[in-house]
Amino acid sequence: MSDATIQFPSKTGSEIGESFAVKLVLIAIAVAFLAAVLLLPLVVVFMEGFRKGAENFFAAFSDPDTLSAVRLTLLVAAIAVPFNIVFGLAASWAIAKFNFKGKNLLLTLIDLPFSISPVISGLVFILLFSAHGWFGPWLKANNVEIIFATPGIVLATVFVTFPFVARELIPLMQSQGTTEEEAALTLGASGWYTFFYVTLPNIRWALLYGVLLCNARAMGEFGAVSVVSGHIRGLTNTMPLQIEILYNEYNFTAAFAVASLLAGLALVTLVIKSLLEWRYASELAASRRH
Amino acid sequence: MSVSVTIKNLKKAFSAFPALQGVSLDVAEGELVALLGPSGSGKTTLLRSVAGLEFPDSGSVFFGDTDAAQLTLRERRIGFVFQHYALFRHMTVMDNIAFGLRARPRKTRPSETQIKARVLELLSLVQLDGLEARYPSQLSGGQRQRVALARALAIDPRVLLLDEPFGALDAKVRKDLRRWLRQLHDKTRHTTLFVTHDQEEAFELADRIAILNNGHIEQIGTPAEILRAPATDFVADFIDDIRPKDGGKVTRLRRAG
Numbered sequence: 001m002s003d004a005t006i007q008f009p010s011k012t013g014s015e016i017g018e019s020f021a022v023k024l025v026l027i028a029i030a031v032a033f034l035a036a037v038l039l040l041p042l043v044v045v046f047m048e049g050f051r052k053g054a055e056n057f058f059a060a061f062s063d064p065d066t067l068s069a070v071r072l073t074l075l076v077a078a079i080a081v082p083f084n085i086v087f088g089l090a091a092s093w094a095i096a097k098f099n100f101k102g103k104n105l106l107l108t109l110i111d112l113p114f115s116i117s118p119v120i121s122g123l124v125f126i127l128l129f130s131a132h133g134w135f136g137p138w139l140k141a142n143n144v145e146i147i148f149a150t151p152g153i154v155l156a157t158v159f160v161t162f163p164f165v166a167r168e169l170i171p172l173m174q175s176q177g178t179t180e181e182e183a184a185l186t187l188g189a190s191g192w193y194t195f196f197y198v199t200l201p202n203i204r205w206a207l208l209y210g211v212l213l214c215n216a217r218a219m220g221e222f223g224a225v226s227v228v229s230g231h232i233r234g235l236t237n238t239m240p241l242q243i244e245i246l247y248n249e250y251n252f253t254a255a256f257a258v259a260s261l262l263a264g265l266a267l268v269t270l271v272i273k274s275l276l277e278w279r280y281a282s283e284l285a286a287s288r289r290h
Numbered sequence: 291m292s293v294s295v296t297i298k299n300l301k302k303a304f305s306a307f308p309a310l311q312g313v314s315l316d317v318a319e320g321e322l323v324a325l326l327g328p329s330g331s332g333k334t335t336l337l338r339s340v341a342g343l344e345f346p347d348s349g350s351v352f353f354g355d356t357d358a359a360q361l362t363l364r365e366r367r368i369g370f371v372f373q374h375y376a377l378f379r380h381m382t383v384m385d386n387i388a389f390g391l392r393a394r395p396r397k398t399r400p401s402e403t404q405i406k407a408r409v410l411e412l413l414s415l416v417q418l419d420g421l422e423a424r425y426p427s428q429l430s431g432g433q434r435q436r437v438a439l440a441r442a443l444a445i446d447p448r449v450l451l452l453d454e455p456f457g458a459l460d461a462k463v464r465k466d467l468r469r470w471l472r473q474l475h476d477k478t479r480h481t482t483l484f485v486t487h488d489q490e491e492a493f494e495l496a497d498r499i500a501i502l503n504n505g506h507i508e509q510i511g512t513p514a515e516i517l518r519a520p521a522t523d524f525v526a527d528f529i530d531d532i533r534p535k536d537g538g539k540v541t542r543l544r545r546a547g
Contacts, residue, residue: 179376182343187390187445188364197393201380 045263048256060246060257065234069242070261072150076225076238077218080157084214085207088165093199095166096173097181110166113159121159122227125152148230153238156224161214168210169203176202208276212269219265292481293354293448294319295340300349302335309335310346311505320479322472324492327502328528333485334373334453336502340483341370341451353448366449369442369480373454375434377426383437384409384422390445412440415474432463439471443478452484456491468495489532493517501525 018026050057060066091110095103113121127133129146139146146152180202184194200207222240229236237245239262246255295317302310309332317323325333338344340351342363351358358366378386387409391400400408413419416436426434435455442450455471456464472495475482486492492499493513501508501516501524509521517533520526 179372179374180378183370183372183376183378183441184389184393185363186341186343186366186368186370187393187441188367189389189393190364193393197389198378 042263045256045259048252049260051256052253056253057257057260060254061261063254065237066242066246066254066258068234069237069239069258072153072237073219073239073262075150076154076157077215079154080161080218081211081215083158084161084165085211087162088169088210088214089207091166092169092173095170096176097178107170110163110170113161114163114167118156118160118221118223119227122156122224125155125159125224125228129155147228148232148236150236152228153225153236156228157218157221160221160224161217164214164217165207165210168206168213172203172206173199205280209273212273216266216269220262292319292479294321295449295481295483296352297336297340298350298352300336300339300346300351302332302339302344302346308505310339310349312349313502313505313507314349315500315507315510317481317483319481322475322482322484322495322497324496324499325483325485325502326489326492326499326528327487329487330504331502332505333487333502337451337453337483337485340449341368342366343370367445367447369439369445369447369450371435371438371442371450371452371455373457375426375438375458377434377438377441379426381425382422383413383418383424383426383429386426386437387412387422387441387444389441408444409440412444415443416440417470430463431459432467435459435467439474443480447480450480450482452482454485454487456486456488464491471495489529493529493532501528503528 061070091106094100095107126147128135129139129152130136131140131147133147144151146155180198181194184198185191189197220240221238222244225238226241226244229238229241231237231241231245233245239258243255243258243262246252246258295315297313297315297317300310300313301308311332313332313336315323315336325336327333335344339346340358342358342361353361353366378389381389384406388405391405391408394400409422410419413422416439418433418436418440421429421433421437426437429437435458439452439455456467459467468491484495493516496513498510498512499516500510503524509516509525511521516525516529520529
């Protein structure tokens, strides 16, 4: 092969490869896709909720069953998220900072909730804890209710949202290595001091991001929760389940009103994240360089 | 307040690979000793074992008369300078250097004013006055290196351990820092062990050199002794580049005073 067969673009500006028109088309496609697939559905949810006026929208929240669904969703998230912060931190710490046998197995296990259908996750808990399940008789004898009660919903949510925090932290902690911790230890710091003053500050942004994602999913989880909840109105219905019930009863305004609230919570989460990123932009950049 | 370091028959293997196969070395109080060898010779493992960051399979390390195995990392009080400095990236230079003092239990912790004064004193010792508010990412390689050294010196270490202290620097900065480190050592007289794979560096800087190969020490001696009489073929070959070919003398930094 002679040198002549290899051609290098030489005109200035053409090195990157696209003309202005190509750029414009690419941007237009991206924007159109986002608008159609992400923005439009969101707008429709709010429009449907408000179609019969703000009065009807807010009336939906005077229904005690709906209110209890909102409360249950917040309660479940408030338990599941801290749980997964602790477990996620512990798992990523173990995987990123230590070498041990079975490390890859642990990594695979962490991804399990991502790879199996939420319905199956729910069914697993039914098999384990329902009246006819493995632990059913023991639970019944000791008067512990898990399935068709709040503990079951919390368990299913913890299971489904487990990977979010760990998945955010593991790659970051692996890339940061252990030398800063070693430096802290040689300087005489205790393990906890090292964790709070060296490790945690280095991962706080990834941790926050993981927590926000985990929280969004915990509030929005449908499949696994649907299986274990039993759909008892006013007792074991979370917001997503309540939305489905209202929708199936042709109570569209109420269904979309609750859906708006759920979408609103997700939007607030996103706004908080963006605000923090904007507020601490310089600090973020500093911790990424170096 | 330095102490001597005695290493007795240290052995350490990583899975199947033996990193140290019975290494013994005496380092006198206030001495500056280089651990020189090609990569994979076990020099860093030896340094980390002295620091307490690796646990040897057998053998022991003594700080003065105390068996280091009985000491926690805090009690060992070693100043360790990592190859890539390992500065705390989210802390200013001030907070980095103050870390070891602030991490002490309340009873022995100096007051915040004392800590600040100590940090400023150390900054001027490493010639970085005025940079206390910077973040590590805003410093050059040579500056980071000196911050790392100041941070290690802040806890008033009994032994100073440096892992390839000049490895990540360019040639010019390297030479200057080398000279500067020798002067600093003459001033502070810390018992110092440093790891290097650079023959010139070891011969210019160290009081004595331990040449490592395949997990054991080939020769220990002053630079002059090693140059005059290499103990093994490996040593002769390894130092071949810096031996004076024309009968001239090797440039060496003389100890001041």
